[in-house]
Amino acid sequence: MNSQKVQPLLDYIRKHVTLTKEEEDVLLSHVTFRKYLKGQYIVQQGDVCKYECYVLSGCTKTFYLDDEGQEHILMFSIEDWWAADMGSFITQTPANFNVQCLENTELVMFPYETIEELYAKVPKLERFFRQIIEKAFVASQKRIVRNFSLTAKEQYIYFREQYPEIEQRIPQYMIASYLGITKEFLSKIKSQLALE
Amino acid sequence: MNSQKVQPLLDYIRKHVTLTKEEEDVLLSHVTFRKYLKGQYIVQQGDVCKYECYVLSGCTKTFYLDDEGQEHILMFSIEDWWAADMGSFITQTPANFNVQCLENTELVMFPYETIEELYAKVPKLERFFRQIIEKAFVASQKRIVRNFSLTAKEQYIYFREQYPEIEQRIPQYMIASYLGITKEFLSKIKSQLALE
DNA sequence: AAATAAAGTTAAACTAGATTAACTTTTATT
DNA sequence: AATAAAAGTTAATCTAGTTTAACTTTATTT
Numbered sequence: 001m002n003s004q005k006v007q008p009l010l011d012y013i014r015k016h017v018t019l020t021k022e023e024e025d026v027l028l029s030h031v032t033f034r035k036y037l038k039g040q041y042i043v044q045q046g047d048v049c050k051y052e053c054y055v056l057s058g059c060t061k062t063f064y065l066d067d068e069g070q071e072h073i074l075m076f077s078i079e080d081w082w083a084a085d086m087g088s089f090i091t092q093t094p095a096n097f098n099v100q101c102l103e104n105t106e107l108v109m110f111p112y113e114t115i116e117e118l119y120a121k122v123p124k125l126e127r128f129f130r131q132i133i134e135k136a137f138v139a140s141q142k143r144i145v146r147n148f149s150l151t152a153k154e155q156y157i158y159f160r161e162q163y164p165e166i167e168q169r170i171p172q173y174m175i176a177s178y179l180g181i182t183k184e185f186l187s188k189i190k191s192q193l194a195l196e
Numbered sequence: 197m198n199s200q201k202v203q204p205l206l207d208y209i210r211k212h213v214t215l216t217k218e219e220e221d222v223l224l225s226h227v228t229f230r231k232y233l234k235g236q237y238i239v240q241q242g243d244v245c246k247y248e249c250y251v252l253s254g255c256t257k258t259f260y261l262d263d264e265g266q267e268h269i270l271m272f273s274i275e276d277w278w279a280a281d282m283g284s285f286i287t288q289t290p291a292n293f294n295v296q297c298l299e300n301t302e303l304v305m306f307p308y309e310t311i312e313e314l315y316a317k318v319p320k321l322e323r324f325f326r327q328i329i330e331k332a333f334v335a336s337q338k339r340i341v342r343n344f345s346l347t348a349k350e351q352y353i354y355f356r357e358q359y360p361e362i363e364q365r366i367p368q369y370m371i372a373s374y375l376g377i378t379k380e381f382l383s384k385i386k387s388q389l390a391l392e
Numbered sequence: 393a394a395a396t397a398a399a400g401t402t403a404a405a406c407t408a409g410a411t412t413a414a415c416t417t418t419t420a421t422t
Numbered sequence: 423a424a425t426a427a428a429a430g431t432t433a434a435t436c437t438a439g440t441t442t443a444a445c446t447t448t449a450t451t452t
Contacts, residue, residue, distance in 0.1 A: 066345045074340065087334040090327075096341075123319050130326040131286075137329055138283040140336035144270065145292075147343050148376050149262045152409070171429065180344050185409055187431050348439070367399065381439055383401050 005033055009054050009108050012080055016131050017124040027125065030118040032109045042083060042099040042107070049088035049095045051109040055081050058105025059169055063177070064097050073178040076102075076166050082132065083107070102170060152181045153189045201229055205250050205304050208276055212327050213320040223321065226314040228305045232297045238279060239295040245284035247305040251277050254301025255365055259373070260293050269374040272298075272362050278328065279303070298366060348377045349385045 009031075010024060019027065036042060036058070043049045045064060060083045063073040074097065077083040088095035089112060110118070119126040146155055156179055160167055167175065176186040205227075206220060215223065232238060232254070239245045241260060256279045259269040270293065273279040284291035285308060306314070315322040342351055352375055356363055363371065372382040 064341065070345075072341070072344045074337065086330065087337065090330045090334065119323070123322070126319070126322050126326060127315070130322060130329065133326065133329045133333055134282065134286045137333040137336060138286065140333060140340065141270065141283065143340060144336065144343070145260065145268070147340070148268045149266075173429065182410060183430070184411080184432085188409090188433095191431080369399065378440060379400070380402085380441085384403095384439090387401080 005056065006108055008056055013128055016128045019124060023122045026121050030114050034107050034109055036101045036105045038101055038103050040101050043085050043095050045096060045098050046094050048092050049085040050112050051084065052089060053083045054108040055079055055083055056106040056108060058101060058103040060099050060101050060105055061174060062097050062099050071177055073174055076170065078166060152179060152185060155179050156186065156189055201252065202304055204252055209324055212324045215320060219318045222317050226310050230303050230305055232301045234297055234299050237294060237296050239281050239291050239293065241292060241294050242290050244288050245281040245291045246308050247280065248285060249279045250304040251275055251279055252302040252304060254297060254299040256295050256297050256301055257370060258293050258295050267373055269370055272366060274362060348375060348381060351375050352382065352385055
């Protein structure tokens with residue numbers, strides 16, 4: 001496994017736990033590097049999600065299709081973020097979500113079959129993943145809070161401030177989908193903001 | 197520490213990991229048992245959340261007050277659930293949420309100061325908490341999905357089916373708050389459902 | 393048992409955001 | 423460069439859910 005490419009992951013892990021050289025090697029022997037092209041799916045609704053993916057470069061969207069075939073985007077993942085259907089991964093049951101690449105994307109993939117083994121060999125990584133998931137949970141709760149108490153306009157302003165890099169890279173109708181509003185209404189919000 | 201009272205926690209943990217007698221003892225030496233009365237606060241907005249709490253009996257609500265002083269309920273916790281402001285707990289910064297008892301409530305409390313030490317002594321508990329939080333994260337994502345794709349009526353029906361025990365124990369206006377709608381509109385939904 | 397507070401209901405007027413549909417601008421394809 | 427497809431805009435109409443306010447029922451206190 002090419003440890004050069006994976007360096008950003010090691011740097012990222014270092015912010016949470018300190019691995020020895022040996023532990024890093026064990027980690028690298030348990031993960032795979034992979035490139036996807038724009039438009040390709042990492043996970044598809046109905047398949048079992050086999051990997052937790054760390055994004056080295058590129059961008060993905062995690063979404064589902066409702067009964068009317070409408071797409072709802074739950075999250076975007078760019079560099080230093082994670083992508084997976086966590087519910088499917090931990091239970092190894094069919095995914096409710098799709099993860100699709102919006103750009104050519106490079107990933108480090110942690111396979112389900114050996115992740116428990118990896119935790120056993122390098123307990124610090126169990127700590128690392130616990131901390132990652134704690135943060136993801138808190139972020140998810142914050143999103144619920146925003147849904148509760150902000151108007152669509154306020155949510156858009158928040159998104160723009162929080163993720164300025166993402167807004168540049170992604171078509172507006174996907175941002176509308178992420179915010180839970182129609183593209184027409186987001187358009188209206190933007191024209192209102194332009195006048196203010 | 198009275199291990200009698202804490203038995204449900206040990207049973208609950210056993211569903212995830214298998215502890216030796218010694219490990220159970222270490223666990224028990226790191227937690228405290230506590231009773232709260234109906235109406236009392238376990239965590240208050242602005243305070244730092246010092247404990248992860250496992251509910252042995254009773255019921256709590258986790259909520260926040262928005263700028264207009266409106267209460268928004270994020271979750272109810274009954275027997276075998278957890279209660280805390282996770283964001284405050286992991287970062288040890290002031291809580292955004294309140295946790296208040298809706299009934300007299302018995303808890304097992306895991307203090308922040310010694311929880312890392314507990315993980316170090318009993319690594320299986322790190323695994324246990326990782327799994328708990330994974331599930332909490334998935335549940336939180338599912339709630340976002342419901343917000344996206346269900347009408348208020350559908351969300352109420354879902355709540356009723358999913359948590360029949362909770363609905364009996366909690367005033368209707370709090371269920372409305374949990375669903376993110378007004379008590380008046382929930383009232384309307386209920387009268388519609390009664391006619392169907 | 394009476395008095396009071398808390399919880400729940402009903403209905404009219406209102407609003408944030410959806411829907412539909414026609415149109416414009418930008419991007420990709422040949 | 424021309425054409426087609428994708429993305430974004432504007433405006434009219436519609437609807438799920440809010441707000442306000444008056445009222446009823448159920449709990450709690452004395």
